[in-house]
Amino acid sequence: MIKLAQILALSSLRASSSQSFIKRLLGRGLRLNLRLSITLFVGSSLATYGATASSPPQQSLYQLLVALPLLLMFLSVVYTIMFEMNRSVNTPSVDAVNWLPITPAEYVVASSLSSAYSVLPLLSIILGAALGIALAAGAAHLWVIAALLSMLALAAGSFIVEIILSITSRAARRIYKQKGRLALPLATLFNTAVIFIFVVMFNFQVLINSLKWVMDIVGLAWFIPPVWLSLAMEKYLEADLAGGLLFTLLGALFVFSGFLISTALRTRYWAVYEAEIRITDSSYTPKPSIFAKLGFTPGESAIIRKELKSFLRRREMAAFIAVPAAVAIIPFLTASRASLALYLQPTVGLLLFALLLSATSIGREGEAFLNLLIAPLRPGEIIRAKAATTIIVASPAMALILAATLPVIVSSWNSALALVVAGYTALVETVMIGTYFSSRFPDFTTAPRARFIRPLGMFLTMITAATALAATATPLYIYAALKPEWLPIQAATLLTTAIGAGISIAAYRGAKKTITRLFQS
Amino acid sequence: MTNAIILENVSKRFDEVWAVRGLSLTIRGGSIFGLLGPNGSGKSTTMRMMLGLVKPDSGRVSVHGIDPAQNPVGVKRIIGYVPETPRLYEYLTAAEYLDFIREAYGVAPSVWRSRVAEFLEAFGLSGREGELLAGYSRGMKQKIALMAAFLHRPRVLILDEPLSGLDPKSARLVKEMLHKLALDGTTTIISTHVLEIAEAICDRIAILYEGEKIAEGSPEELKLLSESPSSTLEDVFLKLTGSEDIRELVEALVR
Numbered sequence: 001m002i003k004l005a006q007i008l009a010l011s012s013l014r015a016s017s018s019q020s021f022i023k024r025l026l027g028r029g030l031r032l033n034l035r036l037s038i039t040l041f042v043g044s045s046l047a048t049y050g051a052t053a054s055s056p057p058q059q060s061l062y063q064l065l066v067a068l069p070l071l072l073m074f075l076s077v078v079y080t081i082m083f084e085m086n087r088s089v090n091t092p093s094v095d096a097v098n099w100l101p102i103t104p105a106e107y108v109v110a111s112s113l114s115s116a117y118s119v120l121p122l123l124s125i126i127l128g129a130a131l132g133i134a135l136a137a138g139a140a141h142l143w144v145i146a147a148l149l150s151m152l153a154l155a156a157g158s159f160i161v162e163i164i165l166s167i168t169s170r171a172a173r174r175i176y177k178q179k180g181r182l183a184l185p186l187a188t189l190f191n192t193a194v195i196f197i198f199v200v201m202f203n204f205q206v207l208i209n210s211l212k213w214v215m216d217i218v219g220l221a222w223f224i225p226p227v228w229l230s231l232a233m234e235k236y237l238e239a240d241l242a243g244g245l246l247f248t249l250l251g252a253l254f255v256f257s258g259f260l261i262s263t264a265l266r267t268r269y270w271a272v273y274e275a276e277i278r279i280t281d282s283s284y285t286p287k288p289s290i291f292a293k294l295g296f297t298p299g300e301s302a303i304i305r306k307e308l309k310s311f312l313r314r315r316e317m318a319a320f321i322a323v324p325a326a327v328a329i330i331p332f333l334t335a336s337r338a339s340l341a342l343y344l345q346p347t348v349g350l351l352l353f354a355l356l357l358s359a360t361s362i363g364r365e366g367e368a369f370l371n372l373l374i375a376p377l378r379p380g381e382i383i384r385a386k387a388a389t390t391i392i393v394a395s396p397a398m399a400l401i402l403a404a405t406l407p408v409i410v411s412s413w414n415s416a417l418a419l420v421v422a423g424y425t426a427l428v429e430t431v432m433i434g435t436y437f438s439s440r441f442p443d444f445t446t447a448p449r450a451r452f453i454r455p456l457g458m459f460l461t462m463i464t465a466a467t468a469l470a471a472t473a474t475p476l477y478i479y480a481a482l483k484p485e486w487l488p489i490q491a492a493t494l495l496t497t498a499i500g501a502g503i504s505i506a507a508y509r510g511a512k513k514t515i516t517r518l519f520q521s
Numbered sequence: 522m523t524n525a526i527i528l529e530n531v532s533k534r535f536d537e538v539w540a541v542r543g544l545s546l547t548i549r550g551g552s553i554f555g556l557l558g559p560n561g562s563g564k565s566t567t568m569r570m571m572l573g574l575v576k577p578d579s580g581r582v583s584v585h586g587i588d589p590a591q592n593p594v595g596v597k598r599i600i601g602y603v604p605e606t607p608r609l610y611e612y613l614t615a616a617e618y619l620d621f622i623r624e625a626y627g628v629a630p631s632v633w634r635s636r637v638a639e640f641l642e643a644f645g646l647s648g649r650e651g652e653l654l655a656g657y658s659r660g661m662k663q664k665i666a667l668m669a670a671f672l673h674r675p676r677v678l679i680l681d682e683p684l685s686g687l688d689p690k691s692a693r694l695v696k697e698m699l700h701k702l703a704l705d706g707t708t709t710i711i712s713t714h715v716l717e718i719a720e721a722i723c724d725r726i727a728i729l730y731e732g733e734k735i736a737e738g739s740p741e742e743l744k745l746l747s748e749s750p751s752s753t754l755e756d757v758f759l760k761l762t763g764s765e766d767i768r769e770l771v772e773a774l775v776r
Contacts, residue, residue: 184653280651284616284637286623286630302624310612313653370608373574375625376597519593520576 004102004110030117037120041128048132056137062237064130065139065146069153069229069251072123076157079122080115081164081194104266108259112158123154145236149229149248152255156226159258166265184277184313191318192325199326200333209333225254296388299377303385304392307361311393316450320360324353343405347423350401351430351469354394358434359461361386362515363442363452379516383435383508390431398423418493422476425500429472430465432507437461439515472500525550525677525708526571531580533566540566542732544580548710548725551703555723556712557758562729564712565605568679571710572602585676598626601670605681605712607662611655615646615665618654619672626673633672640668644691660686667695671702678702678709684718696722716754726754728761735761 102110116123127147134143221227232247291301311317328349362382365372372382402423410416441457453461475495479487526548533541541563548554556564569575570582573589573596582589589596610618616637623633641647644664654662663686670678678699684692699709699722713719719726720740727737736743736757743757 277653277656278651279614279653280616284619284634284641284650286620286633286637288630289624298624298627302621305624306610306613306617306621309617310610313612367608368610370604371610371621371625374572374597374600374602375622376594376627377625378594519574 004106004114033117033120037124040121041124041131044125044128045132045135048129049136050132052133052136056133058137061130061133061137061139064133065142066230066234066237068126068130068146069149069233070227072126072150073153073157073160073226073229075122076115076119076154077160077164078194078197079119080158080161105259105263108159108162108262108266111162112155115158115161116154142237146233149233149251152248152251153226153229156229156251156255156258159255159262160226162262163258163265166262166268184279188312188315188318188321191315192322195318195322196326199323200330225250228254296385297381299375299381300385300388302375303372303377303382304389307386307389308392314364316364316452320353320356324349324356327352343409346401346405347398347426350394350397351426351465353397354390354427354430355434355461355465357393358387358390358431359438359458360452361390361435362438362518363444364450365442366444366446366450369442369444373519379519380512383439383511383515386438387431387435387508387511390434391428394427394431395424398427414489418476418489418496421493422473422496422500425497425504426469426472429468429500429504429507432504432511433465433468434461436507436511436514437464439511439518442518468503472496472503475499523550524548525552525585526554526710527581527583528567528570529581531567531570531577531582533563533570533575533577539732541570541577544729544732544734546727546734546737548708550585550708551706552724553699553703553709553711553722555719555726556710556729557714557716557719557726558729561731563732564729565681566732567729568602568681568710568712571596571677571679572600573597599676601673601675601678603663603666603670603678603680603683605685607659607666609654609657609662609665612653614651614653615641615657616650618665619650619669622669622672628673636672637668640672643694644668645688658686660688660691663687664691671698676707678707680709681712682714683711684713684715716758720754728758730761 127150130146131140131143134140222231228247229251232244232251235241235243235247289296289298289301289305291304292298296304326349328346331345362369402420406416406419410419437457437460438453441454441460443451443454443457445451473496475487475492476489478484479489479492524547526546528544528546531541531544532539544563544567546554546567556567558564566575570577571584571589573593576590584596585599587596587599610621613621619633619637623630637650638647641650644667646661646664649661654665657665663683667680667683670680683695687695696718699711703709703724711719711723723740725737725739726743727734728743729735736746740754744754746757746761
């Protein structure tokens with residue numbers, strides 16, 4: 001069991017979508033993970049101790065200790081679900097549990113241990129930080145209780161994930177077979193929502209607000225099992241030993257129930273594998289493409305149609321939608337007052353979405369990129385089609401955002417026109433920059449996990465796009481900030497458009513060149 | 522029949538390794554030509570040079586008069602290619618993938634529909650074209666890859682292990698189709714490790730070893746290279762590639 005947990009944990013670390021230096025380091029071995037976690041634990045506790053020793057925040061500490069079990073349970077669930085969601089469809093090794101001599105109970109325990117192991121560094125930081133504050137407040141004994149309850153909560157979270165995975169796997173296979181066309185986009189949207197929640201939760205302000213909310217509901221939600229361990233901690237803090245023991249026992253029963261149910265479901269449904277997914281029952285009827293009528297070549301039209309069809313069918317798209325959505329929405333959750341910058345956030349989120357989509361456009365082909373190499377397609381056609389797809393997807397969203405925010409932030413038609421023109425110029429520019437780096441740094445690996453663009457490429461994409469957009473927006477910014485007589489708004493708008501167009505054309509030409517080299521390599 | 526494909530003293534190097542060295546081939550139009558050789562012998566590189574995916578370092582390649590390095594798009598229009606492992610768009614249905622191929626090759630919808638229906642019926646995939654390719658088995662994906670290569674009526678077919686994963690009926694279908702297409706003037710280049718297949722369907726075979734051609738001829742001509750009159754193509758192949766000592770290896774492995 002321990003050995004299986006080790007294998008699953010290593011697999012999880014190495015299959016992570018963000019192959020940062022830390023993740024690659026941890027993937028080398030589990031002892032390194034342990035040592036790093038211990039170091040992080042000690043480091044974070046020293047840091048928070050040092051920061052709070054002079055004036056320990058007693059109230060905040062109690063809120064944190066109460067919230068810890070529920071928080072860690074939630075973290076365990078979301079993190080593991082996110083990993084499972086992003087698991088590549090090209091990893092057949094997950095089926096090994098079907099034919100190895102492993103009992104369902106052994107697998108469930110091993111899988112849960114491996115989930116805990118994968119989040120160990122993050123847990124170490126959180127628990128270490130809490131310990132530091134507890135030591136400063138002379139409440140280390142309370143921390144010990146919270147840590148023990150948190151370990152139980154972690155186990156509960158792992159078992160909850162196993163239950164969710166078994167049920168959704170079973171349900172998914174049935175739904176995909178019967179209603180694949182609807183089920184796939186819904187699955188992507190579900191994944192998007194999970195990632196969105198994860199990203200939002202890790203915003204510091206949102207986290208603090210959440211902790212306060214948890215404190216408020218813990219007592220009221222005593223009948224909800226996941227809350228029992230936090231409620232136990234609250235009772236201990238109130239010196240209600242009997243109540244604390246009662247809820248600890250209930251929490252332990254909850255964990256044990258989770259284990260039994262997840263084992264039973266695993267026995268019944270076994271491991272996840274891809275089911276046949278039926279999109280349509282009607283017979284195949286090829287039709288002329290609308291994009292061909294809009295002036296695209298047959299090759300470009302073929303690629304655009306392919307991209308649009310698969311847009312919401314891919315699990316990986318969830319992150320590209322969720323992260324920009326979080327960028328757009330978090331300020332609204334945490335802002336104390338309205339401002340111009342606040343209403344520009346949705347546009348920023350949309351541009352980030354367009355950038356992510358275009359920067360991964362070539363790499364998303366994966367091994368199937370061969371189809372583009374062997375078909376009679378010119379490199380320029382591929383670049384135009386990829387860029388056009390992103391623009392087609394993002395344009396309606398840009399129109400909606402502008403329609404919603406312009407009435408709030410501008411007071412004249414000239415200003416409105418300027419922002420509309422600037423918005424679409426920025427969109428095209430962002431897409432072309434992303435497409436260039438996508439062709440320059442594609443990553444076609446699909447197993448154990450798809451990445452689409454090399455980390456250096458993503459970094460350069462972000463830096464270049466930010467710099468280019470700043471340059472493009474400069475004339476309008478000068479007009480808005482200084483309102484100089486020598487720069488009327490119409491001239492500022494024209495200048496912005498010219499700069500944006502120039503950058504877009506340069507990026508397009510660069511992309512054509514680099515993809516031609518890719519064809520020849 | 523004129524010569525469809527000509528390779529004149531073609532060489533290709535990757536870093537320090539010669540993938541192909543001084544290879545010359547003349548492939549008659551309307552024939553089925555086999556490329557045999559152990560792993561790393563240069564078969565795939567040779568095919569990729571015909572397709573224009575790889576530029577030779579020296580020598581000349583001509584496919585129906587087109588230089589693939591100079592006009593890769595032009596040569597791809599007349600070639601249907603099936604790689605060793607099908608690389609399909611897993612998030613498309615079979616019908617959507619074939620429609621993508623149709624549009625990429627510029628085939629009119631009216632022409633395509635009946636062809637696809639016939640192929641789906643023949644390969645036993647009728648009624649399953651609305652399912653995502655991600656749920657297809659290995660053999661089913663191979664059938665779709667073959668369909669994608671055949672449907673746009675190419676003048677040249679380049680097939681890497683085309684029968685891999687196919688059920689016996691489909692394998693027989695493909696073999697018969699290749700013979701029929703050859704009679705209609707389609708030139709086919711096949712790479713396979715299954716020598717019985719090569720023997721059964723190829724008009725001529727070239728054996729590659731470490732990037733060089735070590736033998737070429739019809740299956741009967743190649744068999745004459747062996748000392749024994751009852752030798753199979755497999756015996757000839759193993760002799761030429763220095764892989765005869767199988768018995769000792771087997772003894773060692775099962776000890």
